[in-house]
Amino acid sequence: MNTKNPEIKMMQKLLEVGASLSSEKDIDQLLENILQAAMSITNADGGSIYRLTEDQHLKFEILITKSKGAHLGGKSGTPIPFPPIAINKPDGSPEMSRVVCYAVHKDETINIPDAYNATGFDFSGTKLFDEKNNYRSQSFLTVPMQNHESEIIGVMQLINATDADTGKILPFSAAQQEILEALASQAAIALTNRLLINRLEDLFEGFISMINDAIDDKxxxxxxxxxxxxxxxxxxxxxxxxxxxxxxxxxxxxxxxxxxxxxxxxxxxxxxxxxxxxxVDKATKLEAIFDRIAVIDLKAQIILRDIAIEVKEGTLDEATALTKKTQLLDDLAYLQKTNIGGEFMSNADIERVSEIAQRYTWKNSAGEQAPFLNADEIKNLTIRAGTLTExxxxxxxxxxxxxxxxxxxxxxxxxxxxxxxxxxxxxxxxxxxxxxxxxxxxxxxxxxxxxxxxxxxxxxxxxxxxxxxxxxxxxxxxxxxxxxxxxxxxxxxxxxxxxxxxxxxxxxxxxxxxxxxxxxxxxxxxxxxxxxxxxxx
The missing domain is CATH 1.10.3210.10 (Hypothetical protein af1432)
Incomplete structure (x- = not known):
């Protein structure tokens, strides 16, 4: 193969770039690779990539001018100060005076040998940039980036094709234009695929967050x-x-x-x-829909009420009543502490709960005498560690x-x-x-x-x-x-x-x-x- 033929060299570079684009996962790095490859293939001094936004603007993503050492956007970490370009006028009609907008609306490549002699386009912004930066923008190659669904997702623009030997600025050749159009198409597909994959990953992680939010809500x-x-x-x-x-x-x-x-x-x-x-949220041993220690408190209050009635009726002397009240309140305080479940329960602790359960009875709503603690309350209150039963x-x-x-x-x-x-x-x-x-x-x-x-x-x-x-x-x-x-x-x-x-x-x-x-x-x-x-x- 004659590798000295410049068109064959460009084709070889295109094939190499095409293989690498599909494997790159980082969007900024992908944009870098696309523009660097385009500038290398054409030996362009400058270049930029715009992305078409949903609100119909062309947003600068990366801008490079080799001779000025300028590298903005992409992986540079330096933001691009230029605002997005609206592809439509305020009245909704297409903006055709800007070359990048024209490329989007017409889905055409625009190859301009010298911007200063071009007609039909407004290069006043380019001339102002040149004046401020002591630069001369001459040859332009502006290529729309169209993906596999025939959607234009952006524009790639190269400036000043340069002779590798003399440094002279040249117009972009027909062969360079053809190669760049192929690269732009590959780049658009790679970029669309990567964006789609990223959105699917974001969607998946969104589903995970939704599941965790549902658990958190509970x-x-x-x-x-x-x-x-x-x-x-x-x-x-x-x-x-x-x-x-x-x-x-x-x-x-x-x-x-x-x-x-x-x-x-x-x-x-x-x-x-x-x-x-x-x-999941069982904070105490007796907690279910509510903390059932409140039920035990209520039963204790009923027992205290009955003791007071007995004293009033003369069937119980006050000294005995005081002893019973003191014992009950002490036992109740113990059960309230045990209910928290913060300390390991010894055999003695478990035995005391059983003794308390047998020590008292209370009169339920049916007027029947019932055990102070039922079997389920005893089972929960005697959990040795934590708040959970088996x-x-x-x-x-x-x-x-x-x-x-x-x-x-x-x-x-x-x-x-x-x-x-x-x-x-x-x-x-x-x-x-x-x-x-x-x-x-x-x-x-x-x-x-x-x-x-x-x-x-x-x-x-x-x-x-x-x-x-x-x-x-x-x-x-x-x-x-x-x-x-x-x-x-x-x-x-x-x-x-x-x-x-x-x-x-x-x-x-x-x-x-x-x-x-x-x-x-x-x-x-x-x-x-x-x-x-x-x-x-």
Missing amino acids: SPYTSGHCMRVPELTVMLADAVNSAKAGPLKDFTMTDGDRHELKIAGLLHDCGKITTPVHI EDRQIINHHIEVTITMLEKLPWPKHLKNVPEYAGGHHERMDGKGYPKGLTRDQMSVQARCMAIADVFEALTASDRPYKKGKKLSESLEILGKMKLGAHIDPDLFDVFIWEKVYEKYASKYLPAEQIDEIDVAKIPGYNPPPENYFKA
């Missing part, structure tokens, strides 16, 4: 959790990705992998949309099965195919005693194991739960360390969590100052010092 206490867990998961995965030594040194993540993990994190509790709100926990735990069922029904694209596995594994344990599948460490991906740690640590430190206060950082790490020793969480990931101070980065962003205390890592249960070469690798 329970405001879960909203922070749904947002913090994915961030902490990615923080830990990034720390593992950066580790150059240790057992996880071969783990790597691309930007695509990070996005997939973030999506999984956002969806990890989507099954809670089916969980009854009075279980039945409540089963209902809560069912959310992960619903999550997996929901996610496995979706037709995930290849780059998101692991979302169900990552999201569905955050309640599994390394020893196979977790749920819902009883997976062991070897059956889980690193990403799913990262999410398991993030879910636990977020829950320990969270201060927006109705049933507990957020634990201090040291206490949370102590519990997490014990969970490592108990084969609950991944030991290697726990080590990275400590070595890379992921907990510190998370705390500085999300924990109030009163929860952040001094950490002596050597005192954390299960702490394993990093290898000697860990921070040097």
Whole structure:
């Protein structure tokens, strides 16, 4: 092949550019690639790309003038100061005096050898720019960018084709125009596809937000959790990705992998949309639709009333009545404290609840004597830790099965195919005693194991739960360390969590100052010092 032929060289560049356009995901970088390729093919000194907006304006996206060292818009980070150009006049008629507007309305390429000698177009703005910048805009090639649906989405304009040997400014040749028209068409299709993909991704993430908003509407206490867990998961995965030594040194993540993990994190509790709100938000042991401690208070008031009646009728002496009242009020205060569920209940505590249940009876609305505490009240008040009964926990735990069922029904694209596995594994344990599948460490991906740690640590430190206060950082790490020793969480990931101070980065962003205390890592249960070469690798 005769590569000295300039037309063949241009065609080769066009083919190379075409292949790269379809793979670029960043819109600004895509615009850079398009314009740089166009200027390279034609050896143009300057160029710009306009995007046609929905309100019928041509908006500058990128502008380059090589001889002036000007690079605005695109990936430059420098905004373009020029306002968008209206393609229609105020009366609605088409604006045809501006060459870029003409190209849109006529769907034609305009090739002008010298703007200063051109007729039919208004180049006053160009001449003013030249005067201010000591420049001479001469040859123009303006090409409409039409996509696969025959829609014009923008305009590409090149200025001053230059002879590579002499530097002389030349008109754009017919061959250059033909190549540029082909490039503009490829660029428009690539740009449209990328915008469509971005909008679909935005739509998908919008659906995720909608699901989380629905859960939040049921329970405001879960909203922070749904947002913090994915961030902490990615923080830990990034720390593992950066580790150059240790057992996880071969783990790597691309930007695509990070996005997939973030999506999984956002969806990890989507099954809670089916969980009854009075279980999710069960702030006290007796809470259901309302806190039933109020019913016990009412029963106590009825007993107190009956004691007062007995005294008045002379069937009970005042000293005995006072003893009974004092005992009842003391027992009621104990039950009110027990109902909070903030402390672990000992056998003695459980026995006292049973004694209180048997100590009193009350007269119900039917006039019948009934036990002070019924079986369900006793069952809830004797929960050893927290506020949930075993039945409540089963209902809560069912959310992960619903999550997996929901996610496995979706037709995930290849780059998101692991979302169900990552999201569905955050309640599994390394020893196979977790749920819902009883997976062991070897059956889980690193990403799913990262999410398991993030879910636990977020829950320990969270201060927006109705049933507990957020634990201090040291206490949370102590519990997490014990969970490592108990084969609950991944030991290697726990080590990275400590070595890379992921907990510190998370705390500085999300924990109030009163929860952040001094950490002596050597005192954390299960702490394993990093290898000697860990921070040097």
